[in-house]
Every structure is written in C-alpha cells, then in structure tokens.
Amino acid sequence: MRVTRSLYDKNKVVNLPNLLSLVRLVLIIPLAYFLSEKRVYFASLNLIIIVLTDVLDGYFARKWHLENPLGKILDHGVDKVVYIFISFLFYKYASLPYWALLFLIIREFIILVIGGALYFVFKLAFGSLWIGKIAGIFYFAMLFSYLFGYTKIAIIFLALTVTLFSLVLIVYPLKYFPIVKETFLRKRRRAVGQADLPFRRQ
DSSP states (O other), X not given: OHHXXXXXXXXXXXOHHHHHHHHHHHTHHHHHHHHHTXXXXXXXXXXXXXXXXXXXXXXXXXXXXXXXXXXXXXXXXXXXXXXXXXXXXXXXXXXOOHHHHHHHHHHXXXXXXXXXXXXXXXXXXXXXXXXXXXXXXXXXXXXXXXXXXXXXXXXXXXXXXXHHHHHHHHHHHHHHHHHXXXXXXXXXXXXHHHHHHHHHHO
C-alpha cells in the first residue's frame, strides 16, 4: 500500500513518472538483442514501448501534478542516455551513418552535461520545447524507416532530425540564458551579502 501511494507522491524519488523513465532505460537491453538477431517486429514493438513510456511519464506528471525538478532532470537525463545507446545500436545493426552517430552522441552528451551542471549548481531543470518534441518525432520516424529497410525515406528523416536537433542547440540557450543569468546573479548577490553580514553587524 505504501509503495502504491509513493507512486503518486511528487516528493518521492520513485513515483510513477520517474519509474516510467527508468523502465525506458531498461528497455534498451531487449532492443539490443532484437536488433542483433534481426527480429524487426520485436524491435519495432520495443521501440513503440520506449516512445509510449516517454509520452506517458510526462502525461502522468502533468495530470497528477507529480512534476518536480528531480523528475525533469531524470526524464531528460534518461532520454539522452537512451538516445545515445539507440543511435549506437542502429549504427551497428541498422545502417545509421557514422557521421550521424557522432552528431547524435556529441549533441546528447553536450545537453546531458550542461543540464546536469545547471541542476547541481543552480537547481534549475528546464522542460522540453515544441521544437525538441518535433525533432524527437522525426528521430523515431527515422529509426523505424531504417528498421524496415526504407533507406531513402530514412535519409530524409535523418536530414530533418539533424536540422531540428541543431536548431534546438541554438533555441534552448536563447530562451533559457536569461533565467540562468538571473539565477547566477541572485546567487552571487546572496553570497556577497552573507560575506558582508559580519561587518554590517559591527
């Protein structure tokens, strides 16, 4: 009973949205097996479940007000790790070009590091923008195209994915830099104020 309640508690680390994020991470293991064995339909079903867990964790977080900074950083962190591993698996087993693999890994790694730094230093965690969600749709459309052997269509989706993911790297800093700057300045002012406090008392 306590476990059930904790799944709907926004202050718990293991609530329903966070659990779905962790499930998405675990699903990489069977996906690697299905791709290596060329079991296309099982691999596609696995991908669908990964997409569903990504959609549902955000849906449940909003519906039941389970959103919290830790959940956001976990969701995005898991997304980045999942994208990196999936991209590698599709490079190894499903003809994803090497340059695309490098682009996707570097892009996800940059966002993962910067996002983690913002959370641990400033306690800031930002949600996805519409352009990032659209890029994700094209990314998975590309994966399914490669999976079923539609290489020409996959290349079109790959071009759209790379273009949108590149724009995300521009749009996100432009949108969130003022918030980061204000948080930094506020933290600095607070630190300076605390440093001056003993002298003010005198």
